[in-house]
Amino acid sequence: MDDILHGLNKAQREVVTSEASVLQVLAPPGSGKTKTLTSRVAYLIAFKHLKPWNIVTCTFTKKAANEMKERIRSFIGEELSKQIKLGTFHSIAGQYLRKYGQHIGLAKDFGVADTSDSKAIIKRIIKKHDLTSEAPKASGRISANKCKGIESAQFAQTAKNVDQQEFAVIFSEYEAELKASNLLDYDDLLLRCCFLMRTHPQCVSNVEAVLIDEFQDTNTVQYDLMSLFAQQRNMITIVGDPDQSIYGFRHAEIKNLKLMKDQWRDTLTINLEENYRSSGAILHAAQTVIEQDESRPPKKLQATHNYGLRPVLRKLPSAAAEAAWLVAEIKRMCALSGGVLQHSDFAILLRSAALSRVIEAALGRDGMPYRMVGGLKFFERVEVKLVVDYLRVINQPNHGEAVERIINLPPRRIGDATVKSLREEASKRDMSFWDLICGIAQGKTRSTTKLNAPAEKGLASFVNVILSGRRKLEVAEDEQISLVGLINLVAKKIDLQTYLKNKYENEYEAKWSNVEELMAQAADASDPERLKALMEEDTLPAVDDLDQRSTGNEDALSIFLANIALTATAETKTEEGTEPVPQVTISTIHSAKGLEWPVVFLPACYEGSIPHSRSDDNDEERRLLYVGMTRAQAMLYLSCPIKDTQKQETTMSSFLTQPGVQLYFEEHGPSMSLATAKGLATTLRREQPNLSGFNEGKQGLDRDEDNYWPLNGEEAPEERAKWDYGKAANPVAAFGASRPASWVPASAVTTQQQQGFSTASAMMSAGLGTVKDDFNAAYDDLLEKDRLKAIDKKRLEATKNSDTDVPKGRKRQIEGQGSISTFFAKRRPPSMKAESSGEHFTMPLATHTSRSDPLRDISNLDRRQLSDPLPSKPALAGLHKPRIAPLRRAPSSHAALPNKGYMFLSSSPQKPEDEENDPEPISEEPDPEDEVAQPQFKPASTFHTTSLQTLQQQPAARGRRYGVKPSINGWANRARK
């Protein structure tokens, strides 16, 4: 008893030991919801003597299910815990249907139609009838109806207007299609299971207790499912939090909470109120956001931690800058936390998965390890899906969807028209698609569809692949081919490697490694031990009066496939023997639910993103933000780019611009002192940092304050200088060389430079003033910006009040620390050294880190060079249009990119070996004042131009490489102004 109740507060104990039969637990974020629920399960088994296999526990995500399993195991041990019926609604429903499906006329071995299957079917129906509906909308509508328990026939009867009738057609044909292919979609799993339990209550007669996690996310069908599970004993415990209801789109009904109270009048409600996760400051901020919802009943939420650091609400110039800032902050926090924080302590949570691209690029550029959860799932990647579809068809050839998807992959000269004709013929003859083509290929069936010779050959080869796969399975069990063997067979038969190589060229390696990963997973799944465990887990307790379908002889393939559709994340296993590298997590807010991290970033907090433009429930969007914010333990960063990815101006999220909200936020990341680091450690209950670790971290940093970007969201001065005089001017110059050896010799450059210059002067006179003037103005501006941002916060606020007092423009005075000296490198940028010795100083520009900022190390330049005129941007920008190397998704797989027609940018923090041992600091670090006094310094010859041809001659260097899109926006923006 003590074990189970240990560490629980009063309210939690009350929940765990409650005698009430129906129990609602309202558990706000961080209140120990999962802990409480798992403790109750353990308690019921240990003290109420319930049998584990008579306890049903439903979660929404596989992740939550696994976590709960893990925790229960630590309470009651492996043996008991694995007997509990614990899983997602869908997986539990699936289990019941597999065992008892025959009683409701469900064929054995039904498949699960995933979203793309459903979408494909609907699309086809729409096309067939030449309807105007859109597939995704129709799909959502079908799901909405199903979730409410409305069936297609029922809908068709009530359909009145044209639109409804049209939809009724899609709906019923969709259902028919699924039935014909022996498929159930996600909703069907739940619906059919409800039907089963209603018509055959015996099958759940053993259930003694039902527990539901995240109850606020249940939809009507799931609610029914819960009631039906509990129909014998009415012993139910649910935990939930209306404030965290973020699945309205999946037709979750918050009102189920009330419904439940009405259905079971003696429902006991217990509120958990203490938050054990977040610092007070974070909690306050989150609270002000959620309290904007006036319809929401007020709720208490008590912090148990210290106040901690105030959350940050940061403005940045662009999505790219936001990403760069975020990376810089992670670095800074890591370095200055004195060892308290590492990469795995950071999470970046997004409203939509698509936002991750810029961020992944920034992380990749920096070489910071990360993992992306949510977004595209492993089993949804084309190459994986391809193989899985083959397996599906081999396992179950009547899976019409899968057959059609792969019949011409790799290309077999069987086009859409042929497929369509075949499909129609099949339905006319009332046979399955597979049976038809199989018959044709074997010459048994005479087809009315005329096939040309190549198509016929293609068809035969396809059928052959499938049949040979099936043959391997039909032999006696002990001779049966392994799952991996089967995948290999398929891969060989369809010559997958060649296909992938041809189709994806430079992505080939990544794609193939995914296939290998699939094999590894297959090997894992067909491991006899594991298989046994899986089968055991799949057992349902025998009940009187109702036969279970024997699944004893179910093969590894079926089990593997059945699990795929219901597996949320195929956890990429860490390589054996290697320490897992701490990784930053990128996730959607939705899939971050229930999780927590010491530091959380919520980027893209603008109108249209959160609240999302496609959402019609603002309150749900607000709750979503709330969920995101409350994932943070010690530090929370919100940020808003002034321009979104499409360079449209944004408005900050209305949830954050409500009066008073901003009082809870700082405008920039915290100054990190040893004391701050200690505070973090306290909040996180971690070991205190020591001074030496702190100092060490500080030394490795370029800057120790969040002061690179101005607080008002404007472009960083250094960045502007780069844009105006570097990157924008010359896309080809955006070639950063990390190894001088492979650099273009200066002589090769000269012609291009001169070319550029000559055009430049002509262009420049067209109304933009001289380059010189332009530069001076910008430079002054830049100094001013830097001065402003260097002033500490208080002063800034003081000046803000009398805003206009701050002279704009030409103030050269430098105050305080953090002044211009931050512009100059403490050490020579590596690539500069080799080049600056020659006749021409050719400094590669446009690495995005400040490491090679053109303004750095300015004192080191040959000053005669500096008086050269500047080339103009448009002149150079128009010269070449380099191809863009695709960004690689996972930084883990860096195949060498082709060495033709690509440009590379490489700014790896890991310097190449040859520079590694060159910490030689520049002796004459310039005195800031001095520099300012010499306005003739212009980064004119920090230009380096070269042609595409020259680049093509470069050998593809090794190392981390990212294609970089040259931007001429810098120029375009300026020109407009």
Next chain:
DNA sequence: CTTCGAGTGCTTTTT
């Protein structure tokens, strides 16, 4: 009839 290239438009969240 199939394939391939160019051009267009859009882009929530999950089982």
Next chain:
DNA sequence: GCACTCGAAG
């Protein structure tokens, strides 16, 4: 940046 459509060539 990607998925999808459309039109032209094989």
